[in-house]
Amino acid sequence: MGKLRKLFAMLVILPLLLPVSAGAQDQPITLRVGTTYIMDTINPANGFYGYNIRPLWQDTLVEWAGGQNFEPGLAESWSVSDDGLVWQFKIREGVMYSNGTPLTANEAAWSLNWVIDNEVPSLSGYLSNIETVEALDPTTLQITLDAPVPDMISSKLLYVWIVAPQVWENVTGDDITTYSEYDAVLGSGPYILKDFQEGEYMIMDANPNYWGGKPPVDRIIYQEYANDDAMIQALLAGEIDLITTVPFSGTQPLLDAADSVTVSISDYFSLEELIINSSPEGTQPASLNDPIVRSAISHAIDKQQIITIAYSGYATPAATFLGPAYGDFHNTDIQDDAFDLAEANRLLDEAGYLDTNGDGVREYSDGSPLEYRLYAPESSTYYARVIEIISNDLAQIGISAPPQVLSDDSLIALQPDYDSDLIYWGWAFDPDPAFAVSIFTCAETVDGGWSDSGYCNPAYNALYDAQSTALDHEQRRDIIWQAQQMIFDDKPYIPVAYYNSISAYRSTAFSFDPNLAAEPIKWALFHGFSIK
Amino acid sequence: MIRFDYLVRKVIFAVITLAVVIVFNFFLFRILPGDPVKLLFRNPRLTRQAQEQIRVQFGLDKPIWLDSEALQSGDLETAFDSQFTAYVRNLFQGNLGISFATRQDVGEVLGERVWRTAVLVFTGETLAIVIGVVVGLAAAWRRGTRLDTAALVLGLLTWALPTFFLGIILLILARGVLPSGGMVTPGYAEQNTVAYWLDVARHLILPTITLAVVSASGYMLIMRSSVVEVLAEDYILTAKAKGLSTAQILRDHALKNAMLPMITIIALTLGYTVGGAIQVETVFSWPGIGRLIYDSVAKQDYPVLQGAFLLLAISVILANLAADILYSVLDPRVKVN
Numbered sequence: 001m002g003k004l005r006k007l008f009a010m011l012v013i014l015p016l017l018l019p020v021s022a023g024a025q026d027q028p029i030t031l032r033v034g035t036t037y038i039m040d041t042i043n044p045a046n047g048f049y050g051y052n053i054r055p056l057w058q059d060t061l062v063e064w065a066g067g068q069n070f071e072p073g074l075a076e077s078w079s080v081s082d083d084g085l086v087w088q089f090k091i092r093e094g095v096m097y098s099n100g101t102p103l104t105a106n107e108a109a110w111s112l113n114w115v116i117d118n119e120v121p122s123l124s125g126y127l128s129n130i131e132t133v134e135a136l137d138p139t140t141l142q143i144t145l146d147a148p149v150p151d152m153i154s155s156k157l158l159y160v161w162i163v164a165p166q167v168w169e170n171v172t173g174d175d176i177t178t179y180s181e182y183d184a185v186l187g188s189g190p191y192i193l194k195d196f197q198e199g200e201y202m203i204m205d206a207n208p209n210y211w212g213g214k215p216p217v218d219r220i221i222y223q224e225y226a227n228d229d230a231m232i233q234a235l236l237a238g239e240i241d242l243i244t245t246v247p248f249s250g251t252q253p254l255l256d257a258a259d260s261v262t263v264s265i266s267d268y269f270s271l272e273e274l275i276i277n278s279s280p281e282g283t284q285p286a287s288l289n290d291p292i293v294r295s296a297i298s299h300a301i302d303k304q305q306i307i308t309i310a311y312s313g314y315a316t317p318a319a320t321f322l323g324p325a326y327g328d329f330h331n332t333d334i335q336d337d338a339f340d341l342a343e344a345n346r347l348l349d350e351a352g353y354l355d356t357n358g359d360g361v362r363e364y365s366d367g368s369p370l371e372y373r374l375y376a377p378e379s380s381t382y383y384a385r386v387i388e389i390i391s392n393d394l395a396q397i398g399i400s401a402p403p404q405v406l407s408d409d410s411l412i413a414l415q416p417d418y419d420s421d422l423i424y425w426g427w428a429f430d431p432d433p434a435f436a437v438s439i440f441t442c443a444e445t446v447d448g449g450w451s452d453s454g455y456c457n458p459a460y461n462a463l464y465d466a467q468s469t470a471l472d473h474e475q476r477r478d479i480i481w482q483a484q485q486m487i488f489d490d491k492p493y494i495p496v497a498y499y500n501s502i503s504a505y506r507s508t509a510f511s512f513d514p515n516l517a518a519e520p521i522k523w524a525l526f527h528g529f530s531i532k
Numbered sequence: 533m534i535r536f537d538y539l540v541r542k543v544i545f546a547v548i549t550l551a552v553v554i555v556f557n558f559f560l561f562r563i564l565p566g567d568p569v570k571l572l573f574r575n576p577r578l579t580r581q582a583q584e585q586i587r588v589q590f591g592l593d594k595p596i597w598l599d600s601e602a603l604q605s606g607d608l609e610t611a612f613d614s615q616f617t618a619y620v621r622n623l624f625q626g627n628l629g630i631s632f633a634t635r636q637d638v639g640e641v642l643g644e645r646v647w648r649t650a651v652l653v654f655t656g657e658t659l660a661i662v663i664g665v666v667v668g669l670a671a672a673w674r675r676g677t678r679l680d681t682a683a684l685v686l687g688l689l690t691w692a693l694p695t696f697f698l699g700i701i702l703l704i705l706a707r708g709v710l711p712s713g714g715m716v717t718p719g720y721a722e723q724n725t726v727a728y729w730l731d732v733a734r735h736l737i738l739p740t741i742t743l744a745v746v747s748a749s750g751y752m753l754i755m756r757s758s759v760v761e762v763l764a765e766d767y768i769l770t771a772k773a774k775g776l777s778t779a780q781i782l783r784d785h786a787l788k789n790a791m792l793p794m795i796t797i798i799a800l801t802l803g804y805t806v807g808g809a810i811q812v813e814t815v816f817s818w819p820g821i822g823r824l825i826y827d828s829v830a831k832q833d834y835p836v837l838q839g840a841f842l843l844l845a846i847s848v849i850l851a852n853l854a855a856d857i858l859y860s861v862l863d864p865r866v867k868v869n
Contacts, residue, residue, distance in 0.1 A: 030719070032718075040633050040634050040635075041633075041634050041635050041636075043635060046635060119581060119582075119585065121579075121582035121585055121586060122582070124579070124581070124582065125579035125581075125582065174589060177589065177635065178630065178635045180635065180636070195718075195719075197718075197819070198634055198636070198641075199819045199823065199824070199827070200714060200715065200716075200718070200819045201714065201716075201718035201719075202718075203718055203719050219719065221718045221719055223713075223714060223718055224714075224817065225712070225713050225714075225817045226713070226813070226814045226815070226816075226817040226818075226823055226826075226827075227700075227713070227814055227815050227816075227817060229700050229703070230700075230703055230712045230713045230815065230816065230817060231712070231713075233703050233704060233707050233712045234711075234712035234713065236707060237707045237708040237712060238708070239711060239712055379830070408830075409564055409832060448580045448583055448584075449580070
């Protein structure tokens, strides 16, 4: 009896402990990707996440190849009229949707017009300035603008997916933003969506009709982890093959497993900054508007220490709001304020900010102490450590700024009235610098705008306007360099760090380009990828 | 027999509680600061026009409670065209709304998630209850011995152990043997086949152990003190004097009486089942209600939160009602009051 029971227990428990085996020989080659968030909705009109995944299903006219590299996508070549208003794109011949129906310039034109006519929430922002889109013949797409733009290739067409008229013709009104049957993402990309369980996983299979050739793996599975540590463990255990975005804290254990895991670390379009409230209507103390005080704060922040402690070293100190990932848009002339507490103290002493009552905090000419509110959002756990370091640094130059972590919504609620002093926050920008330049313009200080500093300077606005019409790259770069210099001088932001993008994969199964962390997954799969 | 007026009183009370919860639920999330549309997408891709479009689509452009200006001018239809009236109207039509984040029907989302949470919590709690009752009973019977001390120390230790910490440790220990997260291996097996359920069972092992370890001590401590109390009663002495065996005394006399407080706790715990085990579900990426609530709080996804909290409230109220009724059946003294 006892033996029988033991045998029974073994029979029940053993299969549970056995890892899922590969099984049959004809098993498809599968790439399993771990992520902490797959996407909100597959609906391309209203999806604000998954911008790395979507190009696997639906092509764009132009493809982003990582960094400042933009390559032909559905359009194999293009030309622009001398006045910069008329663009002609040569669409590849013989392209088919994954269901076998043809995709010509007609479908591409229909798709862009669909975005414009329906003011599709997640995409129409890119297609401002466009007057008409038409197919001149099956391989020629013509776009006419109302004003010349420099970022047609590097931004406007980069994220506008070419959808399928056969699906979207039948979807109208509010349904456009809610329709989420799998054919919502019918396109001409290398993979076809098969299964999406929100919050769990996503499965896609190779598209045999892909114009770029046979996709290198038969199946891609995205698996969502609610917890970073579990995701790292899963890669170490071989349950997943790739993590496209590795958290800083999880990188060391992966580097330690060098025999089975390869880590790729790259520059990224990131910026982490100390925002100094610069709004004329803001509630910041008058002393904070003094350039000397701003300069002293800038000298007092130990960026290297912040990077070592809070970012586990996976960041570089920032001097300007556009980092090295922006290539030659990154202003290398700007010499950052050195971390120098003596210099910071000297600046404040000379400007007459003295600690007259001996409490360790300097006073402004009107007698008010240099006391500032220092906030950070709770959404990134390492922010708490950053503002602690900043607070300690500032204490050493006689500025009191007790650190306080607030919920993201509380911080957003402060913005319309600019009811803050110092806030530590960050951005992940697009490859084109236009958006990053725009957040310091007066136009963004309205309710619903993206200006979190409240900075408003007509001279800066003029620079922004000039770069949005400068067609010549050198000319545009010069203007953007000037804009960076102006922000460096006026200091609505004190840039602190550009954090890295980190990816890691099982090197026992696959091999990726060393630059993997800087590339979108679609590009990485077709360039420098191999199976072992 | 249960007295009829007792039952009616309890049911009326439950209905009133539910009505209060419905109103409270609506305002609870609206007093949060910030703007859900912007929070949802702190994303450069969201233009101002698009923000406005989303606000109109979800009725967030309307007043929350009522339009006081329209009310003063006597325009009642506009005055009551608010987010609150839309919420109540939809609720009575069985419509929980559309999620801000995923654009899915909240009713459907909750329906999908609730059984997953039920599988996890039911398995975990059952294990915890069995362990708690058995160990609690043994500790009480052997009160003051090493067994009792060991059970108490271990109980207090696991009681104090953070769920998150225990979960991560188990994850690391079981690395390569058991899956690190999720409920199924994606693409491994067709739904509802034997292979599928075996796969689910593999994924269930670690979260179940975590849940059982952290909850068992609660049951154990209550069981122990309850049995200790019962064992001091005269009828236990009588039973011993009659020469009954230990097993008989425990089973027929001690356990039955000691189980009374346990019934309440078990019923209440089962009521909270749909709330899931937020921490366990987050550590093990279990796609249940707990994780849904956790994610939705971060996104200020009002419709999902309202739906989840309503579900939670209803099940807690029902469980309370069930406990009350069960109690009055088991213990005749309750009905007298």
